[in-house]
Amino acid sequence: MTAVPRRGLILTAGTLLAPALARAQPRSIRVINAYSAGGTADVVCRIICAALGARLGQNFVVENHPGAAGTVAAQAVARAPADGATLLYDATAHSVNPSLFGNRLPYDTRRDLLPVFLTMVTPNTLMSSNGFGPQTLPALIEFARSQPGGLDCATTGIGTAQHVSLELLNHMAGIRIAHIAYREMASARNDLIAGRVPLQFSNVPTTLPLLQAGQVRCLAHTGPAPVGVLAGVPGLAETLPGYETWEWNGLFAPAGTSATLIGELNAALNAVIREPATLDRLTGLGALTRPNSVEDFAAFREQQFAFFARMVQMTNIRID
Template sequence: MVRSLSRRGLLAGTAAAIAAPALAQSFPNRPITMVVPFAAGGSTDVVARIIAQKMSEGLGQQVVVENVAGAGGNVGAARVAKGEPDGYQILMGTVATHALNPLMLKRKPYDPATDFAPISLLAIVPNVLIVNPSLPAKTVPELIGLLKANPGKYNYASSGLGTPLHLSGELFKSLAKVEMQHIAYRGSGPALNDVVAGVVPIQFDNLPSASAFIQAGTLRALGVTTKERAASFPDVPTIAEALPGYETYTWNALFAPKGTPKEIVDRLNAEAVKAVKDPAVGERMKVFSAAVVGSTPEALAEHVRAEIAKWTPVVKEAGVSID
């Protein structure tokens, strides 16, 4: 009996070992859906369409982008988390879906660290600290000095409550030990218009959407939020140059549902990395100041853990929670 069971187990293990590579070799044999958990037209959607087009060439099957917007990205992310782990539905995730939203939501539709199979960190998009030119602060140290001399006097704008840009401001307040009142707008556009008009003097925004205002001189860029200066604005210092330890950014990464076979994840990773390393893709990404990465699945998993650890105290201190 023991011998029979052992032999049956050995045969089952052998069959599984043979089936896994065969599954990977036949993948994909139909189109793949890349879920973008936001509306069409935003930076995440643009990145997804650039990557999907290039991955389609390598995979020999079309990678179709589907926008599944709602609840700040949670609707689309939850759909992929609950999907079949076969590689045919993948998610273009962000700092919102895999760090901020899960920390702020009272009811959590998924666990960002355990409900997904990481594929690759694709790109990092800097945020930027901008001010109305009439504000008497031309550098980050001058702004910190101004805020400390006038606690609570100045407001800052962002594209909405609980967004990465709102929390970029909260992290700044925490590290600089200054006071500013947050003004939440319904999108970056209205916030930018009010900062240009001087209604609110300070804003944290994505660098791509603020670029035209900076170039026109209608807004002054004090610092980018990444560790390195942005190639598109090399003369703009990083905030970290004046405030060590400060770093925020918007990022895009691919995820599959938990349980997706390693061979399929590896195939998707190989094609995703090949896509972001393509020179033509790199040039298109530069248009909106995105720095391409192309990581391993393991590096993306560590990135998600680090982002959750970084943002947990910031969200707690800011007291942000969403029903």
């Protein structure tokens, strides 16, 4: 096959994307982010949207609408007109909430929010404060067994991927570490650094700068294979075979949005993650990307629905 010059690829993508996007979308497009400013979902969303806007010649405006495990933003987008003017940027809680809230959700996740593109996946991490005694996962498990319920671990909310990661650790290791739910990442991070809470489940992009600054230790990650940016950090599966959890981010559109428009956005996003500048920024964060079609992302979402339904039932996670 004859190689196509990079410039040719960009021009071809632009030509294919222009018609439906130009007709269906205004110049400014709202991207409702379900999470707080400064967190992983916000950072990755802004990197992706800036690159997407530059490629398409449109302004993607990111608005942070955190609250209720992402349901505030999801409800707003589920009720938005299906004209391409409003999109949802959501993360792992999107696939947990149907099992966690059941029929209390004010929208139907499958019916009302259409997958557009899976923007990233990343393992979760188990961090400890520098003053915490156990410095390995086996040592932590032994310590936790000696004082059931005597240890606290922070996450950014009930039902998050980090909360599920903690409860899966408790379940598989036969221990009881108490869950402390914070409303946003900054407070959890500050309490961990100060030693007011000894442990925190987070994710690679959030952990990496703290680790590089020497402010915390990273005891383990939740992926099945080594993580390049976490050199020397073991996987939980090395101690607890079969242990694996992930955090992911993705873009969604309201039900009724044109399939042509969604397909063109997906094609543009696939092009964006191949751009060296964007790929370098995401890789440096530990945010793993991969090409995916709308159908790929829809299938992935179904897998995540099923996985978290099992986790919620097995670990008895509840929201009162």
